Amino acid sequence: MGSITLTNIQKAYGAVHVLHDINLSIEEGEFVVFVGPSGCGKSTLLRVIAGLEKVTGGDLFIKGERVNDVSAADRGLAMVFQSYALYPHMTVRQNLAFGLENSGMAKAEIAERIGEAARMLEIDSYMDRRPGQLSGGQRQRVAIGRAIVRRPTAFLLDEPLSNLDAELRVSTRAEIAALHARLKSTMIYVTHDQVEAMTLANRIVVMRAGRIEQVGTPLDLYNAPANRFVAGFIGAPHMNFIEGEVLGATADGTTIRADDGSLIAVPVASTEVRVGDRVTLGIRPQHIALATGTAGIEAKVRMVEALGSETVIHAETLGQKMLAIVPGQRLLTSGDTIRLGLDAAPIHLFDAAGLRLATSGAQH
């Protein structure tokens, strides 16, 4: 029995359907990340779980109890908002105490819980300041503190890092991971940043247009994306896609004629591929190697980003852009001709509908 279970959850605003048949089971203590492009419904799903939005269909269970008609206050969840939503007219201490006072807790216990949270988050030194006098990182901590003191069944975090600068984001991300390890509570985290999703999650839920595309561990999603959307969304930079038509399919490999007419032979095979099918070939930039001689495909260098430890090559081939990341430093300039080797790479094949085809051959 999952600690939070969603069955056929639907949400519509009038005629606009935002969530379609969401089925998901979240285990006790799990860190689940909802990820997807903006407008995919991930925040709405979180608000539905929180009780801030009413579902228009389906059932929601928390700890086995159906909570469709239970108010947000009584679901025992705590939420960290994207804007933090700290009460501007209250001090940090009052902000933390507000929720506890409302549930009629004794003063001594409130003080104890606040003290504990303050120590844990190192916010002791500014307990009597107001949110307006705090920096973004401090407000973030207070917002998390306000959730912690409630000792909720689950934490709901709605893009909590999006208002922080890049450096603070990385360190706060680590702190949230540490916090989860320490509290061992269920956390549901919404983000559009797939790096956050990959680093924090036990399981990632990839969403698009109100539907769940795939649920799995970060590496599952990376290694075996269910479809072209997940493949493109997970991993940075994005996966390269080459569209074409199958010319030959044998047990050793597949030959594809790309849309510009050139032929590519890849050492992956799928029993589901028929000659003449439209397929998309997916390959991650990190899996492309520089080839020599006549191996691989010819490409023109358009731009080179030398990052020191690795080199990002923006190349043009087969009438489209391809990105390759090769280790070390390469002396390349724009306009050079190189050969991109696809042989050693894990290559994914997607059918015309975008679904990934089971492949055999050179995998991982």
Added chain:
Amino acid sequence: MGNARGFLTRRKGGKGWHWTDIVTWVWLIGGLIVMFGPAVWLTFSSFKTPAALAEFPPSILPYVTQQVKVDGYEKPLALFEAKMPDGSTQVLAEVRRVGIVAQMVDPKAPGQIIRVNIADRQPVREIAFATENYTKPFTQFDFVQYLWNSVFVTVTATLITLIVNSMAAFALSKYEFKGRNAAMLVILATLMVPLSVILVPLYSIISTVGLFNNLWGVILPTVATPTGVFILRQYMLTIPDELIDAARMDKASEWQIYWRIILPLTAPALAVLAIFSVVWRWNDFLWPLIVLSRRELYTLQVGLSIYSGELNVQWHYILAMTVVTMIPVVLVFIFLQRFITTGIAGSGLK
């Protein structure tokens, strides 16, 4: 003094006086006189005796003719500077006036009567404040009672206005319901109906519910103002909904959300409405005049009107009590104006 001169002759920079400096100076000084002049004149005039008020040409400062006690005369006599036939001037006290001739005496030698043409004498004047203009209405008339009635009406009406209007504004800004915009429109539309139109129906309502000749009859019809609802609603719209969501997650009831989150955050707008409400209720005349017909219930403004009778207007009392009625409004502005300017303090969001 040097500071004051430096302040008054401040220029926008550069070497000489630019024409915009002069225009600005004239504009600002002119504005000061236009706006502040009447108040100053009113204040000084309120200290004038009825005789000084009737004087022409009028003066800004309250002058009275100096009086002196002269031996052999019961009442104090008025002092005049008289031009003597030999061309010298002498300060004399007037005993009586007969036609165009004044009979005067020298206060130092009161035995001899000197006759002076009234055109040849000028009163010796000094500045004196007729404080009885203030003390008399309070001691001999019911002004303390009027003041109390006004304070009661103003304070009570303002408190109820703030609560009722902020509740309406909260509902109209933070709850989604059918007909929300229609309700807002209807409320705003009532702005176009002046008091004189609804005077008669309002009167029959008040008298039917038995609030005629009752201060509550003055208070209750005024407490729900479309202006107030509008000001507060527009301000509440700027309060992020996420704060309310956060409060809901924090187990706050809808009342607590209103009372502990929305109301404190609306303080600047509430201050503005409080100022408006105090000024409106304090200066209300027509409605209290209609509802209140017993003297002991009069508010200040109605009380003031009894000094201007059909035949006789007691300007000195009217002016003095006008100054008194101005004081609370001025105080309210002084204490609440910082709320208007501090306005939107950081909302606690990013």
